[in-house]
Amino acid sequence: MEINWERLNPILKNVFDHLHANPEISWEEKQTTAFIKKLFKDKNCRIRTFEDSTGLIIDVGSGKPVIALRADIDALWQEVDGKFQANHSCGHDAHMTVVIGVLLSVLEAGGPNNGTFRFIFQPAEEKGTGALAFVEKGVVNDVEYLYGLHLRPKEELENGQFAPAIEHGAAKIMMGNIKGEDAHGARPHLNVNAIQIGTEFFQALNSIQMDPMLSQSVKMTSFHAGGKSFNIIPGNASFSIDVRAQTNELMEEMTEKITHIADSLASLHDVDIALEEETNIAAAVLDKEAISFMQQSIIECVGEEKLTPVISTTGGDDFHFYTIKRPSIKSTMLAVGCDLVPGLHHPDMKFNYAMIPKSVEIIVDVLFRTLESSQIKRSS
Numbered sequence: 466m467e468i469n470w471e472r473l474n475p476i477l478k479n480v481f482d483h484l485h486a487n488p489e490i491s492w493e494e495k496q497t498t499a500f501i502k503k504l505f506k507d508k509n510c511r512i513r514t515f516e517d518s519t520g521l522i523i524d525v526g527s528g529k530p531v532i533a534l535r536a537d538i539d540a541l542w543q544e545v546d547g548k549f550q551a552n553h554s555c556g557h558d559a560h561m562t563v564v565i566g567v568l569l570s571v572l573e574a575g576g577p578n579n580g581t582f583r584f585i586f587q588p589a590e591e592k593g594t595g596a597l598a599f600v601e602k603g604v605v606n607d608v609e610y611l612y613g614l615h616l617r618p619k620e621e622l623e624n625g626q627f628a629p630a631i632e633h634g635a636a637k638i639m640m641g642n643i644k645g646e647d648a649h650g651a652r653p654h655l656n657v658n659a660i661q662i663g664t665e666f667f668q669a670l671n672s673i674q675m676d677p678m679l680s681q682s683v684k685m686t687s688f689h690a691g692g693k694s695f696n697i698i699p700g701n702a703s704f705s706i707d708v709r710a711q712t713n714e715l716m717e718e719m720t721e722k723i724t725h726i727a728d729s730l731a732s733l734h735d736v737d738i739a740l741e742e743e744t745n746i747a748a749a750v751l752d753k754e755a756i757s758f759m760q761q762s763i764i765e766c767v768g769e770e771k772l773t774p775v776i777s778t779t780g781g782d783d784f785h786f787y788t789i790k791r792p793s794i795k796s797t798m799l800a801v802g803c804d805l806v807p808g809l810h811h812p813d814m815k816f817n818y819a820m821i822p823k824s825v826e827i828i829v830d831v832l833f834r835t836l837e838s839s840q841i842k843r844s845s
């Protein structure tokens with residue numbers, strides 16, 4: 466399919482500039498949702514928004530198969546130039562721009578002749594809860610193929626290179642609370658110092674042994690105990706733990722070990738230790754056929770020399786919850802090499818904008834390629 470770049474380029478540049486200048490954090494993407502809705506409100510498509518959630522779904526065409534494309538729409542909250550603010554340092558502004566570009570191109574082409582293209586603008590990826598909420602709403606119940614994309618840092622993928630899949634690891638943040646009693650600095654025999662329990666927890670985490678052939682890590686990333694009175698032995702503390710694992714099974718095993726440490730220390734010191742999952746992101750579940758379609762589209766649109774093998778990364782993406790919760794969905798994510806420095810989530814993250822139109826081309830191609838192949842399968 467030929468894309469009219471003379472028409473589309475200025476529109477996409479405006480869309481990106483607007484989204485980049487108006488970041489909103491997870492579950493607060495109200496303006497972002499309204500902005501996208503307005504872009505498509507008079508077009509030949511069906512828009513679905515939600516009373517109780519940000520984000521939106523746009524369908525083009527009708528009937529089976531349903532082939533979906535997902536963009537994450539939230540930004541991060543971080544310090545930029547000395548001021549805390551929302552910031553699109555994970556490139557979700559670029560992902561939205563690409564998906565909007567694909568949608569505009571599909572509409573210009575008159576949509577799929579038989580079947581549905583579904584565009585999913587999903588909130589709260591950074592919290593790891595947006596995809597799960599959308600699964601609950603049933604937005605992928607009838608989806609056969611699901612595609613996504615993510616910009617990659619320069620050290621993973623050079624500028625202009627594309628990979629047909631991203632093998633994300635699982636990621637989890639656990640928040641912990643130690644609840645004991647404070648004691649006078651002169652009477653250390655009357656409580657257990659929460660800082661001591663914290664250091665024992667820290668040591669125990671470092672002694673967790675897992676299969677060395679699978680990558681994983683667990684770290685205590687914050688610990689708070691004690692206040693302004695330095696003559697009190699603190700009985701309470703709060704802390705956080707960041708866990709990474711290459712597979713979902715490994716993550717489950719590690720979570721069990723961490724929970725076991727908390728229970729053991731609680732009973733040893735006669736205190737309460739509560740653990741809660743703050744963020745939980747699944748490892749990739751990828752489909753060979755979807756990856757092969759993506760591979761062919763990369764070769765078709767940018768050439769074989771720009772195609773790289775599947776990327777493995779310790780980063781996570783809640784995209785994979787769609788396939789974990791609905792295993793019949795065939796899915797993959799396009800990895801975009803775009804000279805991205807100094808890194809994802811860095812407050813000054815920069816990338817090469819020219820890879821946005823390139824990504825649009827590849828994804829438009831993969832949608833029609835998937836549709837055609839699935840229609841051939843149906844008729845034979």
Ligand SMILES: [Zn+2]
Nearest residue numbers: 555591809810
């Ligand atoms: Zn991110």
Ligand SMILES: [Zn+2]
Nearest residue numbers: 555556557590
């Ligand atoms: Zn991201």
